[in-house]
Amino acid sequence: MAETYRVIRGETEGFYKEKGSKFLAFAYHVERIEEVKEKVEILKKQYYDARHHCFAHIINAGNQQLIRANDDGEPNHSAGDPILGQIRSYDLVNTLVVVVRYFGGTKLGVSGLVHAYKTAAEDALSKAEILTIEIKTDFSLVYPYEKTQEVMRILTEFGVEIKGQDFTEICSLSGRITPEKHQALKDKISLLDLELTS
Template sequence: MAETYRIIQSPTEGFYKEKGSKFLAYAYAVEQVEEVKPLVEALKKQYYDARHHCFAHIINEGNQQHVRANDDGEPNHSAGDPILGQIRSFDLVNTLVVVVRYFGGTKLGVSGLIHAYKTAAEDALSKAKILTVEIKTDFRMVYPYDKTQDVMRITNEFGVEIKGQDFTESCLLKGRIEPELFSAYKDKMALLDLKPYVGV
């Protein structure tokens, strides 16, 4: 049976209010760490007058998992960790949650903050449509133009999901394949003197 992981289908929003402080939560599906900064920066720009923009993410890239929790000036572990805890409790990966806080004039204390950030993140994630995705192997392969027809025929034969192609001096194929088929795919490509290698 194929291994799977869970992601959210599209962005969602959540909200929580406590003693005048407002917590606006935004959940995003992300595939690469590079996507995080622009999304956080866009919210900082949109809510430039907010006190904090805290976030957490779990992102699987190739064989690495990137986990981060950011308190953005709130007391240590009072914001990023509760947000991260919700991503984990929904059993999600490739997910970023940002919670924007408007301070309402009354301090909530660390336990109050933990509850608020957790609840806002939970509200956003509970509205998300969750998809179960099969774990596949990402690979890339460079090949000469004159082998395009053969490469495409074999690639289609193995049901490879094409993630991207580049045609410069030579051709670059980025693909995704069932892990158990990769070895046979490599063997077929070796007959053409080509070598796909794992990586995004």
């Protein structure tokens, strides 16, 4: 399983022109299908006079990926798939690219369309800032105050990212750790007669 994944930060735009047809590309960071619908609807309203609003996305949803390519009236696989191909070539997830086409009066043919949608999508993605996110597992831990020093020493040793903590007579803590270290941390914490819960 991959230990990192790549996303774009914010939004970027791209552009391509061929034989009078204009292709306006928009790349977004999205995490839910609802966001995809929202962004596409906004662009359809904004560019209501455009002939096509084609898009593709890859979204990480738990253990599965939600992948879709939409040709929006263009010949099958001539728009959505080339856009999707660009998202994949940048190895991105949680990414939506929409390409709005204004028809210029001259038909481009399927190969021309594939090239145009691919190039417009690539133009938008090439301008994006790409972040590499490390996959981590969340956990929580409850422990008596007197074990604080030992607990903190172990958490430091394992490079745990602490998200929140509460120091009282019974202390609680929530943190994140890379999946491959999770079991070893759990085993070490159990030596203190404590239990890590995920």
